[in-house]
Amino acid sequence: MQNLVILAGNVGATPEVRTTQGGTKITNFSLATSRPKRDQDGKTMKDGEGRRVEDTEWHRITCFNGVGKTVAQYVEKGQKVMVRGRIHYTRWTDDQNNERYGVEIIADEVTFLSYGKNRQERQGATQDDEADDVPF
Template sequence: MQNLVILAGNVGATPETTTTQGGTRIAKFSLATSRPKRDQDGKTLKDGDGRRMEDTEWHRITCFNGTAKTVAEYVGKGQKVMVRGRIHYTRWTDQENVERYGVEIIADEVTFLSYGKSRQNREGAAQDNEDDDVPF
């Protein structure tokens, strides 16, 4: 048996990165996935403008070491990525002595489905240069 999950969606915010005292690099980010809303007959629901309505779910993604380094360098808010990893459940007691539960995806692979922030930065700089009236 294998604990395997594959998600494709949009990154919700710039990944947060940390490094442990032992040198392990960690990157965390949120990922939004969507699916069409359906009525009781299975037909896709549409809004008043005729656009398909969707249900969006948010997932917490955690990456380690090399994957974390790549995510930190190249992944930005709004980027489309595919994550392959495993589901990890946690349980803890908060400061008010209430038992809490959480779930996250531990990513083994993150595949870019759209351009990352380094390419967007280069293209933005190139466009800025094109707009300049200064001769070279």
């Protein structure tokens, strides 16, 4: 049996990098996935303006090594990515002695489905500059 998760969605915030005491770098980011919300008859729900209503779920993504380095360098808030990895459950006791639970996706691969806004803006500026050089 294999623990395999594949998610495609939008990055919720700029990835954060931290280093463990042992020197391992860990990159974390949140990923939003959406699906249409359905009524009791299974029909897609619409809002007052006729737009589809969606259910959004947030996932905590954790990356190590080269994947983490690439994500930290190139991934931005709002960017569309696909994550392939495994689901990992954690359990711990907090300062008030309450048992806590968490879940995260340990990413083996992160595929960019779109560019981040900074890169899109740079490309747009380059294309505008090139368009200025084209005779009409």
